[in-house]
Amino acid sequence: KRVLCVVGARPNFMKIAPIMRAFAGSSSSLNATLVHTGQHYDVAMKHAFFDQLHIPEPDVDLGVGSGTHAQQTAEIMKRFEPVLDDVHPCAVLVVGDVNSTIACALVAVKKGIPVVHVEAGLRSGDRGMPEEINRILTDQLSDLLFLTEDSAKNNLAKEGIAGEKIHFVGNVMIDTLLHNLADAIPAKTSLSSMQLDSALCEKGRYGVVTLHRPSNVDDPAVLRGLLEVLARVSERTPLLFPIHPRTEACIESAGLHAILEKAAITAIPPQGYLEMLGLMKDAQVVLTDSGGIQEETTALGVPCITLRDNTERPITVEQGTNTIVGTDHAKIMACYEDVVLTGGKVGRVPDLWDGNAASRIVQIMHQWASG
Ligand code: UD1
Structure with missing residues (x-):
């Protein structure tokens, strides 16, 4: 059959x-x-x-x-x-x-x-x-x-x-994570292969950003606001930003590239699975609007700041390392400060x-x- x-x-x-x-x-x-x-x-x-x-x-x-x-x-x-x-x-x-x-x-x-x-x-x-x-x-x-x-x-x-x-x-996505963790490509290797300075990602001292939800990227004012708060975070924690094609198109058409260029935010192309796993695994913090990344960071024990008003994966908040902050600047900064000061939420890996x-x-x- x-x-x-x-x-x-x-x-x-x-x-x-x-x-x-x-x-x-x-x-x-x-x-x-x-x-x-x-x-x-x-x-x-x-x-x-x-x-x-x-x-x-x-x-x-x-x-x-x-x-x-x-x-x-x-x-x-x-x-x-x-x-x-x-x-x-x-x-x-x-x-x-x-x-x-x-x-x-x-x-x-x-x-x-x-x-x-x-x-x-x-x-x-x-x-x-x-x-x-x-x-x-x-x-x-x-x-x-x-x-x-x-x-x-x-x-x-x-x-x-x-x-x-x-x-x-x-969670089948966590099956994949555990199966591939030993083969994750170290962040430094990925940066070097893109001819970027590998010092941008000292273990535990950089952050990773992903953004692609229509509610965050389609409206130029919302997107600008998010990039500005990310620029503030990057004053202390340099950020790596693999950019989804739809987000790249929105940044381009809204003329927002200058915000990234002025900040310590390194825009990179969408990453492969093993490269992304390598980036997330050693990050101080991940800021994202993805669903899957909320689960992957919980499995990895890395603090996750979710740039949405809700989640369909509440276990990542109740048991994992995830915090839902939306797009409000003060809330994003407060959550980031907590990660810097205390190392962020300590979670557990959910059952099964x-x-x-x-x-x-x-x-x-x-x-x-x-x-
Ligand atoms: C889709 C999913 C979303 C998921 C996301 C992950 C739906 C409704 N949305 O959103 O849940 O989180 O994938 O990536 O199914 N494009 C390319 N190359 C590609 C694919 C897309 O350049 O290989 C560009 C195109 O301009 C396209 C745009 O991205 O118009 C959006 O792609 P689409 O598949 O419509 O939705 P995503 O935003 O990727």
């Missing part, structure tokens, strides 16, 4: 890698086929991840590329349907919350094919976030829901999703973030498919 696994965008790649490995290594009669929708396609956004994480070349690449949400979602749906007719999978497995996740789930369910959602039940409570809509709808369509944290159970119960579909298995989530998923799917 075939399980059709779907990836589309950068944060999907580290989630699918351990799942593909677990299917390949299991004695189960289930076999995995991989479809890449092509939502992310640049070398830096895709190829570096497939190579470093040893993800098998996708069996099918739909090549959809970028577009408005409607265009992108619709194009994925149109191109995914014939793949299902070809492969006849017993289930479609989707991960995370990107447009590829909901698009493929919707096509599958309409064809009567069971949907499996990995990283289900997370809710930010903010329906202005495109990912929140993708999460709610994908969970409604799913037959099996795999959770990274226990709080997700309550979210799903409130939305009327039956308990027997739900399994708390841990132990490197074995993907094998639990394959085991449960095997029982489900043979039941």
Whole structure:
């Protein structure tokens, strides 16, 4: 029996890698086929991840590329349907919350094919976030829901999703982190290979920034405000800033490059997985609006300042090293001061973030498919 696994965008790649490995290594009669929708396609956004994480070349690449949400979602749906007719999978497995996740789930369910959602039940409570809509709808369509944290159970119960579909298995992204930690590329090596001064990243004395949420980067006034507060942080802690393509475009069109150039903020291209892990691992602090990085910093025990008003991953705040500060300058600075003075929050690694989530998923799917 075939399980059709779907990836589309950068944060999907580290989630699918351990799942593909677990299917390949299991004695189960289930076999995995991989479809890449092509939502992310640049070398830096895709190829570096497939190579470093040893993800098998996708069996099918739909090549959809970028577009408005409607265009992108619709194009994925149109191109995914014939793949299902070809492969006849017993289930479609989707991960995370990107447009590829909901698009493929919707096509599958309409064809009567069971949907499996990995990283289900997370809710930010903010329906202005495109990912929140993708999460709610994908969970409604799913037959099996795999959770990274226990709080997700309550979210799903409130939305009327039956308990027997739900399994708390841990976090596949942390499977990937633990599997690759020993191979993380040291920050100094990455800087040298970009012809940058490796003294910019003395262990524990630099920070890492990532920004790409539409709510932070699309409005030039909000983006300017964030870059200005980052410039203040950089007066004491030099910052490395791998810039997502959509953020680069926003900085360029709003004419904000000068803020970065004047500050001790080093803009670098999007990094590969092992490079990013190396940067985060030895950082004094990470400032981000990413979802996944909130979890990775918790697993690494590195303080994380989240530049959003909410999180769909509350366990990173309750148990981990994460603090939610939004975009308010005073709050960001206060949280940063705390990191400088006290070393920031000391967290613990949440239950079942132990490197074995993907094998639990394959085991449960095997029982489900043979039941
Ligand atoms: C998508 C996900 C978001 C995730 C993020 C991580 C949705 C709704 N959003 O947002 O949840 O956190 O990926 O990166 O699915 N671009 C390139 N090269 C690429 C891909 C994109 O240059 O390989 C540029 C294009 O100009 C594109 C823009 O980035 O228009 C946005 O890409 P898109 O896939 O629409 O959304 P992301 O912002 O990347």
